[in-house]
Amino acid sequence: MTKKLRVNGVEHTVDVDPSTPLLWVLREQLELTGTKFGCGIAQCGACTVMIEGVAVRSCIMPVANLEGRDITTIEGLAGNTQTPHPLQQAWIDHQVPQCGYCQSGQLMSAAALLKRNPQPTDADINNAMEGNICRCGMYDRIREAIKTAAEAMPETTPEQEIAKEADNG
Amino acid sequence: MGKWTRRAFLSAGVLAGGGILVGVALRPGNRNDALAPFVEGDGQKLVHAYIKIDQDNVVTAIIPHSEMGQGVHTALAQMLADELDADWNLVRVEEAPAIGDYSLYSVGRGFLLQGIDFPDIVIPTIEGVMMMLSDSLDLQVTGGSMSVRVTGTYGMRVAGAATRDMLKRAAAKAWGVSEKEITTEKSMLIHTATSRRAPYAEFAAAAAEMTPSYTPKLKEIKDYKLMGQHKPRFDIPAKVDGSAKFALDVRVPGMVYATVKRAPVFGGTVKSLDDRAARAIEGVLDVVTLPVTSADMMIGGFTAGEVVAVVAEGYWAAQRGLRALDIQWDNKGNGAVSSADIAAQHQRDIEAGADRKSDRSTGNIEDAFANADTILDADYTIPYLAHTCMEPLNATADYRDGQCEIWVGCQNPLGFRRAVADVLGLNEEQVTFHNLLMGGGFGRKSRPDWAMQAALLSKAVGKPVQLIWSREEDVRQDFYRPASRSVFRAGLSQDGELLGWQNTYVNKQEPAEAPLIPYAVEAQDIGYVQSPSHVPWGAWRSVDESMHGFFTESFIDECAVAAGKDPYEYRANMLKAHPRHLAVLNRAAEEAGWSAPLGLGRGRGIALKESFGSIVAQVAEISIMNEQVVIDRMVAVIDPGFAVAPDGVVAQIESGIIYGLTAAIYGEITIEDGAVQQSNFHDYPALRMTASPVIETHIINSGYAPGGAGEPGTPPAASALANAIYAATGKRLRDLPLNKHIAFAEGGRA
Numbered sequence: 001m002t003k004k005l006r007v008n009g010v011e012h013t014v015d016v017d018p019s020t021p022l023l024w025v026l027r028e029q030l031e032l033t034g035t036k037f038g039c040g041i042a043q044c045g046a047c048t049v050m051i052e053g054v055a056v057r058s059c060i061m062p063v064a065n066l067e068g069r070d071i072t073t074i075e076g077l078a079g080n081t082q083t084p085h086p087l088q089q090a091w092i093d094h095q096v097p098q099c100g101y102c103q104s105g106q107l108m109s110a111a112a113l114l115k116r117n118p119q120p121t122d123a124d125i126n127n128a129m130e131g132n133i134c135r136c137g138m139y140d141r142i143r144e145a146i147k148t149a150a151e152a153m154p155e156t157t158p159e160q161e162i163a164k165e166a167d168n169g
Numbered sequence: 170m171g172k173w174t175r176r177a178f179l180s181a182g183v184l185a186g187g188g189i190l191v192g193v194a195l196r197p198g199n200r201n202d203a204l205a206p207f208v209e210g211d212g213q214k215l216v217h218a219y220i221k222i223d224q225d226n227v228v229t230a231i232i233p234h235s236e237m238g239q240g241v242h243t244a245l246a247q248m249l250a251d252e253l254d255a256d257w258n259l260v261r262v263e264e265a266p267a268i269g270d271y272s273l274y275s276v277g278r279g280f281l282l283q284g285i286d287f288p289d290i291v292i293p294t295i296e297g298v299m300m301m302l303s304d305s306l307d308l309q310v311t312g313g314s315m316s317v318r319v320t321g322t323y324g325m326r327v328a329g330a331a332t333r334d335m336l337k338r339a340a341a342k343a344w345g346v347s348e349k350e351i352t353t354e355k356s357m358l359i360h361t362a363t364s365r366r367a368p369y370a371e372f373a374a375a376a377a378e379m380t381p382s383y384t385p386k387l388k389e390i391k392d393y394k395l396m397g398q399h400k401p402r403f404d405i406p407a408k409v410d411g412s413a414k415f416a417l418d419v420r421v422p423g424m425v426y427a428t429v430k431r432a433p434v435f436g437g438t439v440k441s442l443d444d445r446a447a448r449a450i451e452g453v454l455d456v457v458t459l460p461v462t463s464a465d466m467m468i469g470g471f472t473a474g475e476v477v478a479v480v481a482e483g484y485w486a487a488q489r490g491l492r493a494l495d496i497q498w499d500n501k502g503n504g505a506v507s508s509a510d511i512a513a514q515h516q517r518d519i520e521a522g523a524d525r526k527s528d529r530s531t532g533n534i535e536d537a538f539a540n541a542d543t544i545l546d547a548d549y550t551i552p553y554l555a556h557t558c559m560e561p562l563n564a565t566a567d568y569r570d571g572q573c574e575i576w577v578g579c580q581n582p583l584g585f586r587r588a589v590a591d592v593l594g595l596n597e598e599q600v601t602f603h604n605l606l607m608g609g610g611f612g613r614k615s616r617p618d619w620a621m622q623a624a625l626l627s628k629a630v631g632k633p634v635q636l637i638w639s640r641e642e643d644v645r646q647d648f649y650r651p652a653s654r655s656v657f658r659a660g661l662s663q664d665g666e667l668l669g670w671q672n673t674y675v676n677k678q679e680p681a682e683a684p685l686i687p688y689a690v691e692a693q694d695i696g697y698v699q700s701p702s703h704v705p706w707g708a709w710r711s712v713d714e715s716m717h718g719f720f721t722e723s724f725i726d727e728c729a730v731a732a733g734k735d736p737y738e739y740r741a742n743m744l745k746a747h748p749r750h751l752a753v754l755n756r757a758a759e760e761a762g763w764s765a766p767l768g769l770g771r772g773r774g775i776a777l778k779e780s781f782g783s784i785v786a787q788v789a790e791i792s793i794m795n796e797q798v799v800i801d802r803m804v805a806v807i808d809p810g811f812a813v814a815p816d817g818v819v820a821q822i823e824s825g826i827i828y829g830l831t832a833a834i835y836g837e838i839t840i841e842d843g844a845v846q847q848s849n850f851h852d853y854p855a856l857r858m859t860a861s862p863v864i865e866t867h868i869i870n871s872g873y874a875p876g877g878a879g880e881p882g883t884p885p886a887a888s889a890l891a892n893a894i895y896a897a898t899g900k901r902l903r904d905l906p907l908n909k910h911i912a913f914a915e916g917g918r919a
């Protein structure tokens with residue numbers, strides 16, 4: 001069965017069983033392998049993507065009803081810009097990743113948090129990140145990096161800047 | 170080749186010591202011609218087995234270890250580049266290919282030469298012996314916190330220094346000056362008197378013809394330029410934008426996907442299989458039964474039960490197919506075993522004491538107890554633990570025409586290659602092995618069972634196959650840290666002095682010194698009985714050190730309490746013969762503000778454990794809020810001898826602590842009807858952000874031989890926490906996981 005999916009601003013047509021979780025469509029059909037598999041039951045957060053700006057566990061999200069929604073994966077986090085998203089820069093500055101396997105998911109949860117709450121408290125951060133396991137235990141660094149990114153966040157998001165450029169251009 | 174185990178290897182005559190073996194191919198002679206075809210790229214010259222220099226003066230360090238996230242590629246490159254006097258901005262890294270010539274062999278050399286100065290004349294003999302051993306054992310292992318300790322010290326630094334010497338010699342010859350007058354700086358050769366300067370690249374080809382020394386003069390600490398500096402890790406940028414390639418991200422043209430279920434009762438076989446429903450699912454291509462397999466590995470030989478695999482066009486179809494299978498298993502007589510049975514067996518075996526082996530016996534323990542004013546008895550118990558690496562096990566194999574190409578992220582590429590070759594009936598040269606980034610290893614990825622499955626599946630279906638284990642399979646088919654019991658008796662004098670320390674535990678693996686204590690106790694009787702079960706054993710981050718760290722550092726705390734002494738001072742008073750331990754303990758107490766009183770419902774616990782050549786002390790500070798434990802902070806101090814990559818050491822300690830706390834608080838694998846009951850993160854939880862404490866790590870560079878960093882953070886964590894709980898509540902917890910006995914605060918799930 002064919003479905004139209006809009007991922008990182010690009011339209012794709014995929015032919016899959018509608019019960020297939022978005023995770024496997026991203027990884028196997030669209031070759032967007034930055035989104036990871038960790039548990040398959042919405043317990044670990046490794047598969048987190050944004051749908052309409054909200055953090056979603058793609059391992060339990062059937063593609064059936066995602067037509068017309070804006071899906072953002074780690075590959076699209078920085079938008080079409082050459083500069084990393086402030087969270088990505090903070091992740092590098094704080095040397096957050098160890099094995100790195102959980103980090104796409106961590107970054108997408110953090111990005112969704114800053115979208116709705118640009119100046120989160122420690123409790124806000126804990127709450128938003130509670131669904132993301134890091135078996136390498138880098139929680140302390142993740143917390144600090146989110147605070148750094150929140151401070152560094154531009155007035156406008158990269159997405160908005162692209163829109164602005166498009167308008168001007 | 171006979172049966173080699175880690176222990177057998179360690180006890181093989183010349184080799185003694187603890188930890189996993191690794192090493193580096195620093196063997197006599199110039200082997201550049203043999204190696205170049207595997208590693209040389211465009212414009213690059215292989216100057217030393219581990220060093221390439223290209224025309225733009227870029228130095229590439231070839232690292233014989235897997236990157237599990239411990240930052241080993243960067244730390245080892247720092248060691249090599251420092252001795253080479255390389256310009257750090259022009260240093261790159263790549264992982265050594267899994268071919269025999271890179272089998273690592275300063276392995277034994279590290280052990281053998283540890284802290285001993287052999288006359289140069291003896292060394293070639295030692296080299297020869299080590300080379301033979303590592304060849305036959307396929308050593309390319311990442312584990313035992315040995316990368317920096319052994320490969321770095323005996324390999325990378327030697328390679329860097331030897332190459333610098335060769336470059337100087339080549340320049341001296343060309344310039345007609347004395348080699349002694351040539352200096353090096355930032356990848357440049359300099360002859361001041363004649364104002365000549367040349368980049369390393371200019372003499373790379375000439376140096377490549379020379380035979381490197383394996384005993385070059387190494388720098389003294391005061392001359393280090395890169396070692397000890399914080400350098401951002403090479404592997405991090407690709408880990409924040411989704412571009413880092415883990416094994417799961419491998420894509421081979423025409424590949425299909427598979428997932429498996431192995432006999433839930435370890436060692437079981439398939440009695441009957443009805444796969445009609447599975448085959449009817451759209452996208453399912455095949456259902457394959459894989460036989461009982463075994464591998465004869467140096468680290469953890471094993472035999473694993475039969476497996477049913479579903480091969481499909483995608484993982485989702487494979488997973489649905491697997492769920493639709495109707496399988497009856499033959500449990501081979503283990504279908505009634507439970508954790509309770511195993512625990513009872515441990516107790517019986519300790520009480521019977523049959524065949525008790527001694528780890529340490531000093532003084533007269535009977536006299537010590539007879540003279541004691543107080544006798545203290547305590548039993549400690551711990552459950553099985555799984556590893557739950559963040560990346561579930563997976564491998565991609567392409568078998569065709571008697572050749573196999575395989576992509577895995579593992580801790581022992583050469584050992585895996587051999588196991589894959591064996592199971593396919595090929596020789597090793599017919600297997601091309603690609604090692605990719607690992608989403609966690611922790612010891613699990615030293616067993617090749619899943620890679621063998623992928624190879625067999627590709628052969629069975631005649632296509633490239635990516636095998637992906639479900640998390641459920643990962644939890645239920647692990648090689649577990651064993652359940653154990655440790656029984657203590659202590660004798661205290663009237664003023665609380667520890668006169669005798671007796672300890673019997675079940676199931677010894679390694680390192681051998683794990684159950685030993687550093688404290689000055691005259692009469693010690695430490696020993697074990699083996700009490701095997703059908704549950705497979707595996708190395709779990711720090712192996713036996715993690716369990717003994719909990720046992721011994723909790724019981725010494727009990728002794729302090731019984732003696733009416735402060736637990737920190739009590740330990741410190743018994744460490745006069747161990748100044749490094751004492752310094753670490755003192756610093757931890759100081760950084761934690763040990764003497765500052767805490768309010769009601771709060772408590773601190775301290776623990777000290779040496780492992781893998783590093784000494785670590787931790788102080789846990791907790792509060793009890795609403796009758797729940799909140800871990801406010803952990804203070805850690807490590808003496809790793811010398812921290813080559815300080816931030817890497819700090820990150821490893823943080824990681825080791827969270828891994829240890831996760832296990833201490835929640836970790837429990839239970840066996841019922843012969844099989845594991847847990848299956849995923851909902852019933853085998855991991856510590857999450859809300860419950861995760863602030864961690865402060867301090868490093869003491871004592872200048873002693875370098876120790877490990879990846880594992881030593883884990884062993885003291887459980888006892889520091891349990892001791893803090895005692896301090897706050899008066900409750901002594903002798904059984905893990907702790908959340909069976911006291912509640913922990915957690916956040917809600919977002």
Ligand code: FES
Pocket residue numbers: 036037038039040041042043044045046047048057058059060
């Ligand atoms: S894989 Fe989706 S939450 Fe774990």
Ligand code: FES
Pocket residue numbers: 096097098099100101102103133134135136137138238559608609
């Ligand atoms: S960095 Fe390894 S799981 Fe988070």
